[in-house]
Amino acid sequence: MKRRAFALSIPAAAALVGQPALAQERKNAVVMGITLEPPGLDPTAGAASAIAEIVQYNILETLTKINANGSVTPLLAERWEVSPDLRTYTFFLRKGVKFSNGEPFNASAVKFSFERAGAEKSTNKDKRTFASMESVRVVDEHTLVIINKEPDPDFLFYMGQATSVIVEPKSANTNNATPVGTGPYALERWSKGSSIILRASSTYRAPGAVRIKRATFRFISDPAAQVASVLSGDVDAFVRVTPRGASQFKANSRLQTIVSGSRAKTVLAINNAKKPLNDVRVRRAIAAAIDRKAVISGAGDGLGIAIGSHYVPGAAGYVDTTQVNAYDPDKARALLKEAGITTPLELSLVLPPPPYARQGGEVIVAQLAKVGIIAKVQNVEWAQWLSNTYGGAHNYDMTIISHVEPFDLVNFTKPDYYWGYNNPKFNALFDKIKTTPNVAERNKLLGEAQKMLADDAALAWLYQPQWLTVANRRLTGLWTDMPVFVNDLAALGWT
Numbered sequence: 001m002k003r004r005a006f007a008l009s010i011p012a013a014a015a016l017v018g019q020p021a022l023a024q025e026r027k028n029a030v031v032m033g034i035t036l037e038p039p040g041l042d043p044t045a046g047a048a049s050a051i052a053e054i055v056q057y058n059i060l061e062t063l064t065k066i067n068a069n070g071s072v073t074p075l076l077a078e079r080w081e082v083s084p085d086l087r088t089y090t091f092f093l094r095k096g097v098k099f100s101n102g103e104p105f106n107a108s109a110v111k112f113s114f115e116r117a118g119a120e121k122s123t124n125k126d127k128r129t130f131a132s133m134e135s136v137r138v139v140d141e142h143t144l145v146i147i148n149k150e151p152d153p154d155f156l157f158y159m160g161q162a163t164s165v166i167v168e169p170k171s172a173n174t175n176n177a178t179p180v181g182t183g184p185y186a187l188e189r190w191s192k193g194s195s196i197i198l199r200a201s202s203t204y205r206a207p208g209a210v211r212i213k214r215a216t217f218r219f220i221s222d223p224a225a226q227v228a229s230v231l232s233g234d235v236d237a238f239v240r241v242t243p244r245g246a247s248q249f250k251a252n253s254r255l256q257t258i259v260s261g262s263r264a265k266t267v268l269a270i271n272n273a274k275k276p277l278n279d280v281r282v283r284r285a286i287a288a289a290i291d292r293k294a295v296i297s298g299a300g301d302g303l304g305i306a307i308g309s310h311y312v313p314g315a316a317g318y319v320d321t322t323q324v325n326a327y328d329p330d331k332a333r334a335l336l337k338e339a340g341i342t343t344p345l346e347l348s349l350v351l352p353p354p355p356y357a358r359q360g361g362e363v364i365v366a367q368l369a370k371v372g373i374i375a376k377v378q379n380v381e382w383a384q385w386l387s388n389t390y391g392g393a394h395n396y397d398m399t400i401i402s403h404v405e406p407f408d409l410v411n412f413t414k415p416d417y418y419w420g421y422n423n424p425k426f427n428a429l430f431d432k433i434k435t436t437p438n439v440a441e442r443n444k445l446l447g448e449a450q451k452m453l454a455d456d457a458a459l460a461w462l463y464q465p466q467w468l469t470v471a472n473r474r475l476t477g478l479w480t481d482m483p484v485f486v487n488d489l490a491a492l493g494w495t
Contacts, residue, residue, distance in 0.1 A: 027494045029214040030475065032487060033229050033238035035354055037193065037219040039383050040176035043162035044117055047125040048386060049404050049485045052162035053239075054196055054217055056486045059100075060165035060181035063091055063110065064156050066486075068479040070263075070406070072156045076105065076166055076182065086151035086437050087134075093142040098203045099168040100186045107144040111136045112169045114146070126163040128410060129155075151435050153442065154407050161405070161484060184210045184490045195219065198489065211493040223355045230255070230470050237471035237478060239487060242355045243301035249470045258469040259303065261481045263406035265310055266299070266356060268364060268460035269399050273420030276341060277397060283457035285335035286398070287325035289371040290364060296463045299360030299400075304463035309450035310409060312464040316439070317446030324454035332371040343372025347397040350378045352385040356465070357400040364400070390418045402465060404485050409433070409449060412458060421458045 038050040043060070057065065057075075065075040074080075077091040097105035116122065118130030132152070137145045148155065158164060171180040178187060184206075185198040200213045218235060220226050227245035229235045231252065241249075249257045268290065276282045296304040305313055308321030336343060347368075351361045358379065365375045375398065380388070389396045403411075413430050415422040429449050436442040453459075467482055477491035 028212065029216070030212050030237065030489070030492055031216045031218060031235045033218050033220050033226060033235035033241065034487075035219075035221050035226070035240060036382055038196075039386060041179045041187070041190075042175040043165060044113075044122075044124045044167065045176055046123075046386070047390060048382065050382070053485050053487055054198075055179055055181070055183075056162040056165065056484075057183060058185045058198060058215075058487070058489050059179045059183045059187060059201075060162075060167070060175075061183045062160045062162075062164045062166065063093075064160040066157060066160040066484050068481045068483070070481070070483040072160055075160070076110075077159075080156070082156075086153060086155070087148050089146045089148075089155065090139075091144045091146070093144065094205075095142055097182050097205050099171075099180050099182055100201050100203050101168060101171055101180045102203060103168050103170065105166065105168075105182050106141045107138040108141075109169060110144050110166055111138055112172075113166045114164075116167070116172065117163065124163050126158065126161065128414075129158050129163070150431075151437055153434075153437060153439075157407065162486075185215065188214070193219070210490050212489050215489050217487075221353050221355075233472075236475055237469065239469045239478070240467045240482075240485075241470050243303050243468045244355075245470070246301060246303075246468060249468075254473060256471055256473045256475075258471075258478060258480055260467045260469060260479065261314065262404070262465050262467055263312055263315060263483050264402045264404040264465050264467075265307060265312060266304070266360070266400070266402045266462045266465050267310075268462060269401055269419050270457075270459055271394060271397055271418075271420055272422070272458065273394070274397060276339065276345070277347075279339050280457055281335045281339040282341060282345075283460070284325055285332040285339070285341075285371065286368065286373065287457050287460040288328045288332040288335065289368050289373065290460055290462070291327045291367060292322070292462055294367070295360050295363050298363035299356045300463065300465060303466040303468060305466070307461045307464050309454040309461055310403075310412070310459070311446070311450045315406070317443035317450075319447040319450050321450050321454040324451070325457055325460070329371050336372060341372075344374045345372060346374045346376060348378055349375040350380055350385065350389050350396040350399040352380060352382055352389075352399070352401065354402070356402065360400050360462070394418045394420065398460075400462075406483055409446075412453060419459060421456070423452070423456060423458075426452055426456075 036050040040046050043051045063077040064072045078094050079092050081090040114130050114136050117124040132149050134147045134149045168180045184204045186201040188197040188199040190196045196217045198215045200210050223242035223244050226242045249255050292306040306322050351357045368375050411417050412421050413427045433445045474495045476493050
């Protein structure tokens with residue numbers, strides 16, 4: 001899908017002079033800059049995190065809510081009870097809630113949503129979570145009992161992710177273009193390639209709690225245009241903006257800057273199913289050829305923490321695996337020779353649009369070349385990446401991407417997932433993790449899983465991103481940390 005960089009409509013100096021009046025005009029509205037345009041607006045049908053950035057907690061809601069600090073609190077469920085074996089969850093639903101098309105929210109809608117998400121033809125990227133529900137039983141209009149086949153200590157967190165949104169049965173199949181939800185906002189207009197506008201929903205249960213009545217999301221993928229849009233005042237806030245403008249943002253008294261922690265993992269994904277990448281020695285060579293510090297500097301302007309497996313510092317059970325495949329070009333060359341690789345080895349490197357991928361790609365191409373690996377860059381649009389790299393025939397050798405889901409080790413148990421990792425020992429270990437209620441024992445197993453993935457060089461892990469948000473200083477309610485990618489519009493307001 002083609003994107004259009006947002007050009008300045010007025011000179012920057014003039015914008016700064018007129019900004020106080022502009023902010024006053026916007027006291028009930030906000031303009032948000034975001035990097036990527038979503039391919040659709042149904043998070044149950046697509047894997048792109050850009051979908052949740054628009055709809056989650058705004059148009060579509062979940063039983064639980066994940067907060068900026070990672071805690072889980074009630075949303076569409078007022079409260080819940082959990083059985084001692086962590087298998088049975090009884091949800092007591094909020095009353096007086098309607099979908100934006102006027103239909104009532106009730107336990108039957110939740111049952112429909114979850115059974116749809118776990119159905120055979122479901123394209124929900126977390127389908128396994130819903131398929132693992134042994135039963136979803138409606139007790140009455142506002143009470144629902146879910147029995148899982150296995151214990152799941154993270155279940156309440158999963159119920160707050162975008163893939164768990166509650167959909168209205170009659171409109172579910174058209175949510176990709178015109179989503180219908182229970183949230184404080186409804187879709188007003190989608191101008192493809194340019195922007196999406198949300199307006200306060202007339203059916204929302206607490207209209208007085210919403211201070212922002214209209215929100216415009218503008219898609220600006222070019223880093224220079226991102227910086228210009230903020231400095232000119234054309235956008236009120238830019239979440240996960242390019243860090244290239246950090247010094248200019250911090251020097252501007254009109255702006256506030258927030259450096260947010262995350263649970264994301266920026267990785268050089270490797271297609272384990274393709275020769276010669278199915279040889280662990282080749283994958284280890286690729287990992288050893290990469291200087292993570294240089295990648296963090298080039299891709300994230302220094303905002304990032306090096307990681308060596310699919311887990312991040314601060315998460316329960318984290319262990320430091322950065323030395324497993326540490327930067328060592330000589331070792332990389334020796335591993336390639338041991339694997340019988342004649343250099344130069346040519347491999348494709350597919351780069352989606354985000355600046356971290358394009359800028360990080362430049363650094364990695366240079367580093368791989370030093371050990372005899374020629375990375376042939378293919379710059380693709382987001383829709384192409386989703387259809388050809390992530391989906392379809394997985395037509396790639398390597399790609400750079402950020403995986404933003406906090407608890408996604410499960411993807412390494414899926415042999416048809418886009419990186420093609422398939423290790424029965426890891427599958428058995430992950431099953432133990434999922435069924436171990438004791439926290440200390442579970443954290444120990446999580447450490448073992450991280451080490452196994454690092455030893456297998458399933459991917460070449462790069463860093464845990466630290467995201468930069470910049471906004472008008474008078475805008476309040478922005479998240480200070482980002483365990484999930486959402487823009488919680490109902491929390492925003494102007495001072």
